[in-house]
Amino acid sequence: MAAAADGAVPTLAIRSSVAVELWSSAGAKQPFEHKPNLPREETKSSRSICFSPDGRYFAYSNGVEVKVLSVPTSNTGNLNWPVQCSLPRPKAFYLKFSPRGNFLCTWEHYAITKDRPEGAANLLVYDVATGKEVFAIVQKNQTDWQPSWSSDESIFALVVGGEALFYDLAAGPVDGFATTSRKIGGSRGGMLSLGPGNCPPYLAFYTPGAKGAPSMCKLYKYPALGQQQSVACKSFFQADRVEMLWNKRGSGLLLLTSTEVDKSGASYYGNQAVHFMATKGDTCSVPLSKEGPVHCVKWSPKANEFVVVYGFMPSKAALYNLKCDVIFDFGEGPRNCAYFNPFGNLIVLGGFGNLPGAVEVWDVSKREKIANLKCADTTHFEWHPNGEWFVTATTAPRLRISNGFKVYHYSGALLHETLWPQGQELLGIEWQAFADNTFAEPKITKAKHEGIKSSQPEASKKAYTPPHLRLLKEGKNPEKYLPQSTLVPGLSATAGGAAPGAGANKNKKKNNNNGSNRPKGTNRREAGDATPPDAAAPSESLGQQQTANHFGESPRRQAPNRQQRQLPRHLQQQQQQQPQQDQHPVEFGTPRHQHANGNVGGYNSSNTTGNGGNNNSDKDRKIRSVAKKLSDIKKLKSRQSQGETLELNQLNKIEMEARYLEELKALKLSA
Secondary structure, eight states: OOOBTTOOOOEEEEEESSEEEEEEOSSTTSOOEEOTTSOEEEOSOOOOEEEOTTSSEEEEEOSSOEEEEEOOSOOSSSOOOOEEEEEOOTTOOEEEEOTTSSEEEEEOOOOOOSSOTTOOOOEEEEETTTTEEEEEEOOOOSTTOOOEEOTTSOEEEEEETTEEEEEEOTTOHHHHTTSOSEEEEOOTTOEEEEOSSOSSOEEEEEEOOOTTOOEEEEEEETTBOOTTOOSEEEEESSOSEEEEEEOTTSSEEEEEEEOSSOTTSSOSSOOEEEEEEETTSOEEEOOOSSOSOEEEEEEOTTSSEEEEEESSSSEEEEEEETTOOEEEEEEEESOOEEEEOTTSSEEEEEOOTTSOOEEEEEETTTTEEEEEEEOTTOOEEEEOTTSSEEEEEEOTTTOOSSOEEEEEETTSOEEEEEEOOTTOOEEEEEEOOOOTTSBOOOOOOOOOOOOOOOSSOOOOOSOOOOHHHHHHHTTOOGGGTSOOOOOOTTOOOOTTOSOTTHHHHHHHHHHHHHTTTSOTTOOHHHHTOOOOGGGSOHHHHGGGSOOOOTTSOOOOOOOOOHHHHHSOHHHHHHHHTSOGGGSOOOOTTSOSOBOTTSOBTTBOOTTOOTHHHHHHHHHHHHHHHHHHHHHHHHHHHHHHHTTOOOOHHHHHHHHTHHHHHHHHHHHHHHO
């Protein structure tokens, strides 16, 4: 385990439907649990929890106020977490610390009241040391509510009405937030982002296109914000929205552009593209080798490479350098997100949301996969600052059942598991933040770390086997357990048993005769149907329209077919009065008429007539059926010889080859 320089204990902040609490562990093999020296407050109205980036403070809302706790600098003894300040914001929805933790920003939903029809300020900034409000403004936009800070907190900026406002805090928060020092933009929909690392910082300002003009993003070096003072400029079309991603040094910027709707209809998510901009002036579009949406873009903490997950499922993942060249291809898989550990030597590729939760852990430097695991129903993923552990959680309201969290080692070993009690919900979880250089970079090995066994049952990896194939595998005859067909008295027995599918053949002939499948208002020839068997000449079928059954009953009068309806009435009556000895009885499930040349139902039987022709028709049909099965078996054996893995039912079908050969031989001998 990576060692902490000051003996820091990894802590998890947990927000649930009943409380806000912190859990800790004594070591890699010890479970996470709430300890007496860690804070816990019962509340059902908490909306947000947040650690400061340097790990000095922990803030949370409880529905009455926002509390900021001071984090102890040592884990020895029974230390408390004293309250640094309490802020009167009962409706606080989001919390965000400044880069050095000296200020806390709160945002709540914009609302209009009778006393203030213009609406009250909903974005506020507080000085953590004193708990005093130093800035307040109306910020209606929920998605991009967060203001921008320089790394040293000397500059505060935000966009209001498309205009970027800058505040210089070098003189102190009281004077600095009083008036704006600079302004740029003025186009509605503009976005601003200050880069980290540099002081004074670089900044990016995005202006959406209008009236056929392209959208544009410009890089500036503060405080030179003139129209002709940009250090880099990138224009592009099809961008209703832009996400700006800086690397850790503030020297490179990635733009993830997207449209709300894909006009071509190829994607539900709209068109997306990735562009690169450098503070040196270089710009380019990131090449993507597969069509489809861009699922995720992430910078490595090393700041010299980034990963893009893109394309229709199975999606592709690739690692790029600062020249936007692909330096490694992770291949395709069911994944839609990527997470670098804090040192950039490990990356997790995962498939969460509507994907089954496959997780791949890769060694970035060696370009090899270390572990494969499945974390189903994951709604939250986060690396611990030590670079070795990560947590996966199932939280509400995304999923309201099976809530809980698990802590893993990068080798795939499960270190801890907690399932939330029935009737309660896990709403949020967050690792404690630490200052830079608190942990040493871990050495990556392929050694399997010792873990625990999950209490949740694993899903079966076996393919589903139908019941009749299970009986075959057990050596039983499935025919004894399946419904048997009933033999009709008078039907001749064959080698394969009673004529199969008699009802189906009858229904098929009925559908073919009545033309139910063709459009209304068309005759059979216009619909493209083949000539039916009863389309023979009337003289050939007049004596064969009435049949006697096998129970000795008198023949029933049958409805006239198409040819009968076309005959004059006196010929139809003469046909119905023909003596029974001129008619030939037929079996159930066979056509009710024959042609003079011995054809029954369209099949040739030139050497037999009457019942013999019907029996031969059944045998021919069975011979073709068995021959078809043998042909399928031959194809399966060919695929098996080429190394293809067959399903269980296909293997069982191959085992039936000898039986089908014997059946075919018996049918041919009796023909």
